[in-house]
Amino acid sequence: MKQYEHLFRLFFTHLEHYRTGLNNLNPKELYEPENYILSLGGKRLRPILALIACDLFDKAPDYALNSALCVELFHNFSLIHDDILDQAPLRRNQATVHQKWNSNIAILSGDVMLVKAFKVLENYPAEEFKQLVSLFTQTAIKVCEGQQMDMNFETADNVTVDDYLKMISFKTAVLLGCSLQMGAIHAGAGKKDQQNIYEFGRHLGIAFQLLDDVLDAYAEGFDFGKMPGGDILANKKTFLLLKALELASSRQQKELHKLLALDKTSSGDKISGIKLIFDELEIKKLCLEKADEHTQKAIEHLNTLQVNQNKKQQLKNLALELLHRNI
Amino acid sequence: MKQYEHLFRLFFTHLEHYRTGLNNLNPKELYEPENYILSLGGKRLRPILALIACDLFDKAPDYALNSALCVELFHNFSLIHDDILDQAPLRRNQATVHQKWNSNIAILSGDVMLVKAFKVLENYPAEEFKQLVSLFTQTAIKVCEGQQMDMNFETADNVTVDDYLKMISFKTAVLLGCSLQMGAIHAGAGKKDQQNIYEFGRHLGIAFQLLDDVLDAYAEGFDFGKMPGGDILANKKTFLLLKALELASSRQQKELHKLLALDKTSSGDKISGIKLIFDELEIKKLCLEKADEHTQKAIEHLNTLQVNQNKKQQLKNLALELLHRNI
Numbered sequence: 001m002k003q004y005e006h007l008f009r010l011f012f013t014h015l016e017h018y019r020t021g022l023n024n025l026n027p028k029e030l031y032e033p034e035n036y037i038l039s040l041g042g043k044r045l046r047p048i049l050a051l052i053a054c055d056l057f058d059k060a061p062d063y064a065l066n067s068a069l070c071v072e073l074f075h076n077f078s079l080i081h082d083d084i085l086d087q088a089p090l091r092r093n094q095a096t097v098h099q100k101w102n103s104n105i106a107i108l109s110g111d112v113m114l115v116k117a118f119k120v121l122e123n124y125p126a127e128e129f130k131q132l133v134s135l136f137t138q139t140a141i142k143v144c145e146g147q148q149m150d151m152n153f154e155t156a157d158n159v160t161v162d163d164y165l166k167m168i169s170f171k172t173a174v175l176l177g178c179s180l181q182m183g184a185i186h187a188g189a190g191k192k193d194q195q196n197i198y199e200f201g202r203h204l205g206i207a208f209q210l211l212d213d214v215l216d217a218y219a220e221g222f223d224f225g226k227m228p229g230g231d232i233l234a235n236k237k238t239f240l241l242l243k244a245l246e247l248a249s250s251r252q253q254k255e256l257h258k259l260l261a262l263d264k265t266s267s268g269d270k271i272s273g274i275k276l277i278f279d280e281l282e283i284k285k286l287c288l289e290k291a292d293e294h295t296q297k298a299i300e301h302l303n304t305l306q307v308n309q310n311k312k313q314q315l316k317n318l319a320l321e322l323l324h325r326n327i
Numbered sequence: 328m329k330q331y332e333h334l335f336r337l338f339f340t341h342l343e344h345y346r347t348g349l350n351n352l353n354p355k356e357l358y359e360p361e362n363y364i365l366s367l368g369g370k371r372l373r374p375i376l377a378l379i380a381c382d383l384f385d386k387a388p389d390y391a392l393n394s395a396l397c398v399e400l401f402h403n404f405s406l407i408h409d410d411i412l413d414q415a416p417l418r419r420n421q422a423t424v425h426q427k428w429n430s431n432i433a434i435l436s437g438d439v440m441l442v443k444a445f446k447v448l449e450n451y452p453a454e455e456f457k458q459l460v461s462l463f464t465q466t467a468i469k470v471c472e473g474q475q476m477d478m479n480f481e482t483a484d485n486v487t488v489d490d491y492l493k494m495i496s497f498k499t500a501v502l503l504g505c506s507l508q509m510g511a512i513h514a515g516a517g518k519k520d521q522q523n524i525y526e527f528g529r530h531l532g533i534a535f536q537l538l539d540d541v542l543d544a545y546a547e548g549f550d551f552g553k554m555p556g557g558d559i560l561a562n563k564k565t566f567l568l569l570k571a572l573e574l575a576s577s578r579q580q581k582e583l584h585k586l587l588a589l590d591k592t593s594s595g596d597k598i599s600g601i602k603l604i605f606d607e608l609e610i611k612k613l614c615l616e617k618a619d620e621h622t623q624k625a626i627e628h629l630n631t632l633q634v635n636q637n638k639k640q641q642l643k644n645l646a647l648e649l650l651h652r653n654i
Contacts, residue, residue, distance in 0.1 A: 137443075
């Protein structure tokens with residue numbers, strides 16, 4: 001991502017300025033958690049995409065800074081609330097907001113961040129503002145729906161691979177599409193171009209999540225920053241597990257269900273047993289192929305755009321770089 | 328409120344139409360709670376105020392229906408989340424959302440309602456849309472801040488009457504002002520008129536909340552629909568208690584703190600003991616005077632408006648009707 005370092009710096013300065021402003025707001029209990037979660041870092045991929053798309057369609061990228069802030073605020077709002085839902089103690093190796101303060105403060109500071117994601121768009125002219133807010137509300141609704149689907153999957157026993165792909169499209173991928181389209185809106189791109197850049201981001205997001213599933217099962221802990229096999233231990237219905245359940249012979253089905261029923265005390269056996277079946281069915285390969293399919297679709301959408309070839313190539317490189325992690 | 332019955336019917340039809348649409352949305356777990364809370368009734372005061380203000384400034388009130396829906400969705404979103412914060416089992420004598428489903432569903436279905444409060448404004452033209460959204464975000468932020476202040480008051484021991492008035496202005500009153508101003512925006516009212524109708528609603532809201540404090544302590548349970556003395560038992564820092572603490576002699580201070588320390592087993596003694604001190608200090612009268620002061624301010628703001636005298640009188644009557652409950 002070196003080629004975009006100036007955009008990261010641009011956004012970082014803007015975010016720091018916003019965070020400084022939070023120090024003057026009251027009540028503190030509402031704004032300190034916002035400042036805290038924004039300080040924890042993360043890739044800042046979503047905001048950068050807004051700047052990249054604005055630049056791609058030939059408008060100065062700093063014009064998109066408040067849209068970038070909007071999606072970053074929304075993303076962090078969703079992390080605060082999701083961490084309550086998941087009862088997660090840690091986020092980026094630091095205490096989650098509900099853990100550091102309490103659930104009530106986490107609910108309410110999340111709510112106010114969601115409202116402020118709309119507020120930071122107010123600098124834009126009315127016509128543009130309306131296009132941005134319409135896209136953003138539509139996206140935000142999908143993200144909530146994706147999160148609810150994900151929660152439903154925990155107890156549902158008839159989840160298909162297609163259900164899963166829809167869920168990750170909503171929960172994760174559409175916000176990448178939205179970020180890019182916001183940049184395109186700023187630059188006055190046509191509707192068709194807006195849709196293509198949105199779809200580029202959406203497919204990229206799906207590919208990214210599928211690779212995350214593979215990494216969770218196969219990456220070394222040190223590289224990945226999480227305990228490997230976490231999804232397997234939690235019986236999480238990822239592409240890997242759902243595909244395995246779909247393709248398994250009746251012997252493998254039985255074995256899989258036996259392994260899924262194992263509790264935490266047999267974590268080593270559970271992970272190795274399930275991965276053995278994944279190997280028999282070549283699940284890792286199938287998941288990487290599916291990710292590749294979405295990467296290809298993303299690139300196809302990008303290729304339709306009549307924009308500066310160098311900038312397009314740079315964005316393609318970013319996509320491929322994001323997708324070539326240590327697998 | 329008989330004079331506004333046609334507006335109530337208008338809004339009711341619009342809301343029913345919206346609720347019917349919710350039946351087709353998925354995942355069900357996200358939209359059933361929204362449908363449920365909207366079905367529980369309530370005064371529908373906020374949405375009606377948007378229609379009334381639109382009519383007051385001579386635009387057909389049905390034009391404001393989506394703004395009315397916006398504030399009603401926001402109000403109900405805030406009820407869902409506040410009920411989690413308060414661990415309230417009941418809302419309008421029915422199970423709260425987190426009680427009927429669970430806290431996770433209550434958080435997430437509240438979030439999506441908040442987003443949809445913005446979405447329903449999309450029917451309006453861009454310039455108007457931007458004015459509405461700006462007013463609405465500013466109001467929504469205040470409501471969250473008011474809710475956080477209210478939570479902070481529970482454990483703070485230096486809350487003043489002024490702090491309390493600011494809190495109820497934010498938590499309750501500004502949304503009434505916002506509803507009215509939205510109607511005024513639709514009708515193309517000038518900035519000054521917009522501010523005056525907003526302030527009319529805000530002062531009305533403060534007066535209304537102060538009367539609610541009095542009712543909680545002094546109304547008969549049957550009339551009020553809640554257990555009388557609930558605030559006293561919960562040591563809630565209402566105008567009554569804060570004013571009493573401010574005016575109490577050192578003997579009364581001591582006595583008040585002893586009574587506040589009593590637990591639930593002595594609820595009868597606690598209520599009667601605290602009300603005895605309220606009586607000694609004429610706290611009920613002081614609270615009614617403060618409510619009257621805000622009612623007067625509300626009316627003054629209303630009086631500044633150059634609008635149809637009959638319509639103005641009708642709105643004045645509504646305000647006075649709302650404020651003359653059984654005290």
